[in-house]
Amino acid sequence: MAGSPKGKRVNPYSHSNDSQLLKRRLAVLQMRTEGMSFRAIAAVLGVSYNTVRNDEKWALDEYQMPAVDEYRRKVIADAEAQLARLHQMLKKPQYVVSSKGTYVLGPDDKPIEDPKYRNDIENSIMKLRDQLIRMLGANAPAQTEITVEHVDSTDLEIRRLIEEQNRRNAESLDQVKANQDPSA
Incomplete structure (x- = not known):
């Protein structure tokens, strides 16, 4: 990249002020709304074609504001x-x-x-x-809600006892039904 030391990469998205980035991205959307091409916007802003494309994408993905909605x-x-x-x-x-x-x-x-x-x-x-x-x-990917529950050994033992009691209840119910059914 021009102006950067040899061998050192410069991240175009690392800004000292995020408001500068927001202003540039909104300017990109405004110029696109006016019908300007990506190349023309790049020339006006003094950035690369890909930066303009990325700014449009990021603005649409990240910002919820009237200017973005209008675009x-x-x-x-x-x-x-x-x-x-x-x-x-x-x-x-x-x-x-x-x-x-x-x-x-x-x-x-x-x-x-x-x-x-x-x-x-x-x-x-x-x-x-x-x-x-x-x-x-x-x-956009579907949002998934995850619930995390802390389960300790006491919780597991209670769950096991409940399952065991449910099994016994089902067996008892089967016996009562068998005793009431005259054809059995």
């Missing part, structure tokens, strides 16, 4: 609009065109659909769905 809503709305356009495009087939500018016909004398066109649209749809999943938090 998330905009990205979701844009992705849903793009999905609608892509689904409309899938309804209109594109045909293979020869170098002469005419449609290539199949054995049934009908134009041959261009499989690359459909595949490209389906790939775009998958990417947008992945983006929606991230924005909606559907890819």
Whole structure:
């Protein structure tokens, strides 16, 4: 990295002030909301492309605030609009065109659909769905609640006695039922 001693790695996320990092991440979201690309934001902020991508990811994952929610809503709305356009495009087939500018016909004398066109649209749809999943938090790991109980030898002995008594009660109940049943 420029400016760092040879052989020493510099962590771009180690800041003397966390508020600087928060401000930069919020600035990234604001510029993305305005339609700027990652590369353009990197140039404005004087950081790398990957830093901008990571700042966006961390802001979305870590911060619960109106600016982040606004950005998330905009990205979701844009992705849903793009999905609608892509689904409309899938309804209109594109045909293979020869170098002469005419449609290539199949054995049934009908134009041959261009499989690359459909595949490209389906790939775009998958990417947008992945983006929606991230924005909606559907890819977040499920939270699990763990309860830890301290169990000592007395607790284990009580549990054993309860199980033994339950077994005896079940045997006694079976005997009472057998004595009441005249067919037995």
